[in-house]
């Protein structure tokens with residue numbers, strides 16, 4: 001895949017946030033298409049060979065003992081990843097630039113037309129699933145390979161080179177999508193009755209359903225009732241404050257029947273919750289409704305409504321159901337004035353949808369250029385692990401440990417979405433205790449606990465553009 005000049009620029013832009021070589025002469029980096037020979041006049045250059053393959057033809061290489069899939073390039077996995085020729089040129093033989101572009105820009109999502117029932121890019125059809133690497137931030141590995149090559153080049157040519165890390169250790173970004181706030185809402189109580197009568201579908205036993213129905217009925221009739229199990233914000237806030245966590249809460253408005261929430265932004269309870277969260281130092285943002293991923297007017301209207309009702313500007317968004325049309329949804333979000341999105345994970349599997357464990361800019365394929373909006377990739381949503389994958393608490397914990405190790409390796413982030421309505425012992429016995437212990441164990445790893453807005457601010461202050469004449473395509 002021969003990348004356009006802007007696409008190469010996009011990759012170097014992101015690479016530049018990891019490594020910077022000083023005093024490089026203009027056009028020190030040369031991109032050569034594999035249909036040509038490397039011109040004999042090139043000396044002391046950094047050369048990347050671009051593969052002519054139109055689609056990925058993956059193979060594996062071993063890098064520091066780890067198997068890393070390369071998507072485009074010369075099919076000689078035993079050959080060196082890079083080498084120096086007699087003229088002082090550093091030559092990368094595999095097409096790491098196209099491989100990185102394919103994943104980071106989300107190009108695979110443009111190529112696959114099939115979507116799941118919610119209009120989402122299905123994990124089943126992803127290259128991550130096919131090659132079993134969703135658990136690896138492979139773009140970070142590609143950048144690491146390039147960085148090592150550049151370090152040797154800098155040493156050979158007496159150039160100063162800096163390695164950079166966005167976070168000293170790693171960042172932990174915890175967030176909550178506030179989809180549902182009343183477990184015993186009369187709508188659900190009635191729904192359970194319908195389930196018991198066989199009028200609505202259910203995967204619970206009849207006795208469990210009728211038990212829940214009576215609990216709900218009792219709850220609604222009790223004048224001295226305790227807090228609803230889904231109105232657990234006091235507990236969440238206290239736990240996070242105790243552990244020094246500052247998280248982000250995304251609020252979803254009522255719209256289109258029951259596809260979204262059962263509350264409005266202007267509800268007294270919601271307004272008061274939002275003001276408490278803000279006072280306590282948490283971030284509040286927009287949880288875009290089901291329809292908003294495809295409907296720009298709807299999204300802009302929602303943002304205005306949120307801001308008018310709560311007096312808070314929302315700079316970040318997560319789309320409900322992780323619905324996302326890539327890169328169309330990014331454009332709608334940008335137009336609505338949003339600064340970052342944090343929806344990009346596969347709904348059905350935790351891991352790295354864009355192969356990257358740091359904030360990044362998406363790519364606009366229509367205008368062939370990098371977009372300004374930021375994506376803070378979502379690494380794990382609890383529903384993906386516990387429901388879609390049907391994994392146990394212990395497996396979830398192991399996966400978290402793994403993602404933390406990857407984040408630490410690259411000064412990146414581990415982001416975790418946990419719905420408030422999934423911390424309910426009536427539905428999932430033992431989950432409150434597990435969740436508490438999980439957060440404690442994450443904090444023991446000494447991350448920087450940051451809200452989405454802090455991550456965006458850090459990434460944008462840290463960001464530098466590479467010199468515009470750094471590379472040349474020949």
Ligand SMILES: [Zn+2]
Pocket residue numbers: 177179252287319320321
């Ligand atoms: Zn949601």
